[in-house]
Amino acid sequence: MDTSNLYVDHLAWCGLIALNMARQAGAVSSAAQENLFLCRWLATAEKKRLFRRELANDIRWLLREGREKGLRADLPGKLEYLWRASSSDLLAQNDLFRLQHVMHAITLTGINYGVLTESDWEGRQALKMNPKIPAVFLRKSDLETGFDEQGSLIKPLATRITAELSAVDALLSRAGWKRKADVDDPLLHLLITDIQ
Structure with a gap:
């Protein structure tokens, strides 16, 4: 995962917003449902090419993590990390x-x-x-x-x-x-x- 990618913060932000909207709508209420939701969201983003070409490898990596590791992948945590790592407020x-x-x-x-x-x-x-x-x-x-x-x-x-x-x-x-x-x-x- 390349956190120096200039566009990774946008990907992470969109994923976190989509997840929070799903939580508020009641479509996601457990860690397993969060993982499934984010895997589907990432698969859709990859299939429809919703993000810049530079993010293709990052999307594939996150999707593979979610599918192979399941709950252990902690996709919400990874997205949170990517967003914080690429935002300037860390220091x-x-x-x-x-x-x-x-x-x-x-x-x-x-x-x-x-x-x-x-x-x-x-x-x-x-x-x-x-x-x-x-x-x-x-x-x-x-x-x-x-x-x-x-x-x-x-x-x-x-x-x-x-x-x-x-x-x-x-x-x-x-x-x-x-x-x-x-x-x-x-x-x-x-x-x-x-x-x-």
Whole structure:
């Protein structure tokens, strides 16, 4: 999915509006119905070529996600993400919102994402990271203590990354975050905000 596509915000906006209109009309009242509605909406958009040619691959990707993954595809969430990612208000949001945005983007790219408890993070029962499986894991205790009540970062977040660093950096940068590598552990990084 190419969120840098100049027209993807229009596609996402139209999909969200169509879904909300269906909700208000009572045609959609569950997550399963939302997925079915959006799959049909995307199929119609593709068949009738309702959007610019530049969006054809994006429409096919969303449609394939909805058909193959069903509810797990979270098509409304993907459309919401695409709309927010392509709108200019992302950097105006608080640090916690922007981090959630990045982690959602990471999962959209197929990279595994998770939050690890202390026992999963270190010690005898620690999760063994496979460098061949792209993943990003945050430490749960850092998430719980790393933000103030306004959602502003108050201390760096420990993160383990096995995904391609340049891809993760691009997603972080887009949302006003950056990482610092640990000198002793090649998989350990600290996430900090890039907005002053």
